[in-house]
Amino acid sequence: MSAASNLPSEDQFLCSICLDVFTDPVTTPCGHNYCKKCITRHWSNTDHYFCPMCKRVFQTKLVLHVNTFISEMVAQFRHETQQKFSSSSSKQQAAKPAEVLCDVCTGTKLKALKSCLVCLTSYCQTHLEPHLTASRLKRHQLMEPVENLEGRICMKHDKHLELFCKTDQTCVCVLCSISNHKNHEFVPLRVESEGKKAELRKTEAEIQQMIQKRRLKIEEIKESVKMSKDAADREIAEGVQVFTALMESAERGL
Numbered sequence: 001m002s003a004a005s006n007l008p009s010e011d012q013f014l015c016s017i018c019l020d021v022f023t024d025p026v027t028t029p030c031g032h033n034y035c036k037k038c039i040t041r042h043w044s045n046t047d048h049y050f051c052p053m054c055k056r057v058f059q060t061k062l063v064l065h066v067n068t069f070i071s072e073m074v075a076q077f078r079h080e081t082q083q084k085f086s087s088s089s090s091k092q093q094a095a096k097p098a099e100v101l102c103d104v105c106t107g108t109k110l111k112a113l114k115s116c117l118v119c120l121t122s123y124c125q126t127h128l129e130p131h132l133t134a135s136r137l138k139r140h141q142l143m144e145p146v147e148n149l150e151g152r153i154c155m156k157h158d159k160h161l162e163l164f165c166k167t168d169q170t171c172v173c174v175l176c177s178i179s180n181h182k183n184h185e186f187v188p189l190r191v192e193s194e195g196k197k198a199e200l201r202k203t204e205a206e207i208q209q210m211i212q213k214r215r216l217k218i219e220e221i222k223e224s225v226k227m228s229k230d231a232a233d234r235e236i237a238e239g240v241q242v243f244t245a246l247m248e249s250a251e252r253g254l
């Protein structure tokens with residue numbers, strides 16, 4: 001269950017200019033809310049003062065004061081969200097050596113639940129929560145946690161490596177496919193990855209079969225050697241018996 005499922009939606013406390021939770025929220029005469037710094041900066045670059053949301057024009061630059069009620073609501077929202085996240089974090093276990101670590105955790109690193117290809121960051125359950133609740137972060141591309149996220153970004157175009165160029169056998173971004181890899185053969189990187197994994201599983205199965213055959217062959221050789229040794233021991237024993245019988249016969253004849 002979402003850690004913030006019982007809290008007001010974060011969208012209710014987002015400034016439409018910076019798309020982040022309000023800081024010192026102020027309200028315009030038309031009833032829309034913004035961070036004080038955001039709306040002040042917005043009006044500093046124009047001679048026409050209007051609401052960015054409804055476009056209502058104001059004759060003069062307004063002197064805006066912090067909306068105490070909304071400010072207290074935002075403070076409560078931050079506090080309750082932090083409490084929910086802290087409670088959720090305490091129930092999680094520290095990551096094991098082979099697991100991808102959360103890049104945001106301080107102190108004991110928790111197991112990463114997802115990696116974000118936009119933020120190039122891996123998140124545990126607690127720190128992933130904003131990506132699941134905030135509308136501006138829901139558009140980010142999440143994937144199973146992996147290390148070296150920078151290696152999944154095209155160094156030339158700063159885009160995600162989404163395609164695999166079968167012609168050059170390399171990972172490329174969409175812009176690469178229409179520039180220096182133009183007219184090459186491509187498949188989605190996910191498809192190529194699944195194909196490679198299938199090949200590795202097949203190869204591993206074949207190797208295991210070879211190992212099993214070798215073990216059986218070794219057992220056969222060991223058994224053959226044992227049988228040969230037993231046969232040789234029997235021949236030696238029979239030879240000793242014959243020799244002993246001959247010696248006894250010769251002694252009786254003397």
